[in-house]
Amino acid sequence: MRILAIIRQVLDAEESVYVDNRTVDLKGRKLVMDTMDEYGVEEALRIRERGAEAEIVVVGIGPARFEEALRSALSMGADRAIHVETDQEVDPIALSGVVAAIARKEEAQMIFCGGQQADWDSQALGAAVAEHLDWPALTWTRKLELKGTTLAGQRDAEDGVESFEVDLPAVVTTQQDLNEPRYPTLPNIMKAKRKEIRRETLESFGVALKVRSHGVEAQNRERLREVIDGRDAAAAASQLVAMLREKAGVMA
């Protein structure tokens, strides 16, 4: 079986966001594999470690810098990588066509990707890839178990936790708490340097963009930041209660 894990490289969540010339400035900032995607790489590895025979291929579609994130996934234990290199901002729907084409060529049985991208705040990719392939998608999974070619598990639905079963092939989207991604060990980091990263051009996929970005604006919402000492709890509480009444009309 072949498993694809789709990853992106994004600004580390701990980094602040600066906007320059209507784009988020990434120069000199810490960039990492999108954590949401990392859970997918980890889960693919765990499925294999629990006994499934699988080749794990990580796929990244983005600029040259994505190679670093692909290397991280290889250091975690993925077997090889495919890097579709482009400096264009490809919207998730257009992107899903590229992923689906790769999945077909690679005869993938499972595709992992993060539940929501930390750069676009998009949840579309997994479902869109599944639609291209006419596959089911299990989104926001919190527990997974592969029995033969049946995938069972639990996912967060809007109104509760759902238990499910599905026959492969399927797309799975991942989130925090599905697992605890491993740190690459030194031997694995060294081994990863010798693993293949196959480069392809976006042009070879003939994608038509569906959405164009006109750039971003910082959200400069000024907060009052009136912070008081709460050692005298009763006094602090009464200031807060008064503030809620006056400024917010609560309990007016």
Place this chain on the structure above:
Amino acid sequence: MILVVVAHADGRVGRSTFGLIAAARQIGRSGPVTALVLGSGVAGVATEIAPYVDQVLVADREELAQYDPQVWAAAVAQIAHEGEADTILLTASRSGRESSARVAVKLDAALLEDVVSVVDRQGALVAERYSCLARVTERIEALSPVVVVSVKPGIFAAAEPTGAEPGEQYDVELAVPPARVRVTGKVRYATDRIALADADVVVSGGRGVGDAAGFERLVVGLADQLGAAVGATRAVVDAGWRPYSEQVGQTGKTVQPKVYIAVGISGAVQHLSGMNKSRLIVAINKDSEAPIFRVCDFGIVGNVESVVPAMIEQIAAARLSRAGS
């Protein structure tokens, strides 16, 4: 035609749908605003939505009793295609965002996802949305004539009835594909509290409340006094103190109440992305360096164990004295 996919639960139209209809009317595209009601036993839903729209399409089928994104997307796409809809609007709930991505692929359409504004400019739809963990506002333009739009709940004020005759109802024929995902069980979150998305005041608790009992006493206790909804951080949900339905943040719900009170919450960026549009943010935390203080309007550096009970006591006393006067 502008197709509005009606979200409903327990036989009632979901609140966010009225916002969708408002968005449809403000978009500036011609053609009737058409509600699409999918489900089983949904005659009441169709009748409820009819006064707000120009026409209603109803697919009342037993196979649609269970929500399945693949099945629903197939239905929406088929009806959009046959009805020559150029704009398809869905609620950007989790399930709405999942099926809207599928509808966009099926129709070879652009997807404008989780938008906070959307308008037609010389034939092209232009929208604004939040990105980068809701820290920037991005402006995007659809490059295809047919566009699928998922609209962030709680942004557009609810539409009023048109005042004309209720929209005419039509039954539609559907080729419903079988569901592939077998749902083998479901634990529903039941609550009689006000929904997070609808509340003017939200009281949220983090790990700083100590344990599940502390959460109940401090966070739920304060929320009860204020008639507020209850929210939680991921850490609290992962610890099993509270259900996932109460989680606020990147992987939980997005809220924008008038007042958001963060009790024992550090203010991780993933949490902030779900509440940083609140009008007024209040934080109580014992660590003056906690990041939550950088985004709050009013903060108390103190122990939640002493500050929150004092608040509860004072609010209760104020209510009593008002009731007595």
